Amino acid sequence: MSRTDEFQTLRPLLFSIAYRILGSVGEAEDAVQETWLRFAASPTQPTSVRAFLAATVTRISIDVLRSARARREQYVGQWFPEPLIEDPYEDPARSAELADSVSTAALLLLERLSPLERAVFVLREVFAFGYPEVASAVGRSEAACRQLAARARRHMAAGRPRFEADREVREELASRFFDALREGDVAGLRELLAADVSMAGDGGGRAPQLARAVTGAENVARLLASVYPRMARVEVTCEPHQVNGQPGAIFRDRDGRVLHTMALDILDRRIRMIRAVINPDKLGHLGPVADAWAIDREVRRTHRSAG
Structure with missing residues (x-):
């Protein structure tokens, strides 16, 4: 499979990670495009393309989020994430969980987390990445990521939105x-x-x-x-x-x-x-x-x- 095909196969996942970290469709699309440019320019083939691309889009999204925080503090009135009509990433076994994690209420809760906590929570709790992959993506030790995940879970659980199950x-x-x-x-x-x-x-x-x-x-x-x-x-x-x-x-x-x-x-x-x-x-x-x-x-x- 060519690099282009590998990337296109994983593109829905990459967008879904970036959108949950950023709360912006445009910024998530830009992060995915930048991920492709870095993947295409990489001189070697990663051992795990999925892990490499997820780590790359996560790092880019963290950097974008840090700069976006200052702009959002100056925002006029109530800030909501950009509306998402269709999440391109599908996992039938976890469709309800994925839908709830992209809800406006959940994204507003994620806004309360630090960029690192948010990224770790999204990778670990939403997309079920292993701690070694999470640690590689955010540049922290596995022990530090476990602490970040635990802290993020506590914050999210304190205000976790509930929705009609049916x-x-x-x-x-x-x-x-x-x-x-x-x-x-x-x-x-x-x-x-x-x-x-x-x-x-x-x-x-x-x-x-x-x-x-x-x-x-x-x-x-x-x-x-x-x-x-x-x-x-x-x-x-x-x-x-x-x-x-x-x-x-x-x-x-x-x-x-x-x-x-x-x-x-x-x-x-x-x-x-x-x-x-x-x-x-x-x-x-x-x-x-x-x-x-x-x-x-x-x-x-x-x-x-x-x-």
């Missing part, structure tokens, strides 16, 4: 939610929301966004029921998708351009958290991006005319 229940509830959203059905929305539900958006100062998170079933239901029917009047459409392994949707303008994504955390047959990514800088990998400010102005203008 995927059919999640999908059915999400379908009812988006139907009620389109219809502006306050009662229908309220019925699907947990009493302490929270809704937040990431606009990064680059798009209209909530000034702060909205909490409580009544508040969230009324806000959603007031906003989305107005958006439908200017031909914004809702396209259901899995977003970061959880039920969600992509919203598009009349020309099919991406306006924002929405992801739902569901547990005990109720929606516990609603997260929207509106920042256009985080949506380009999904296709052409809409002008959210223009749509906001059109929605307001249409609402005034209707009133």
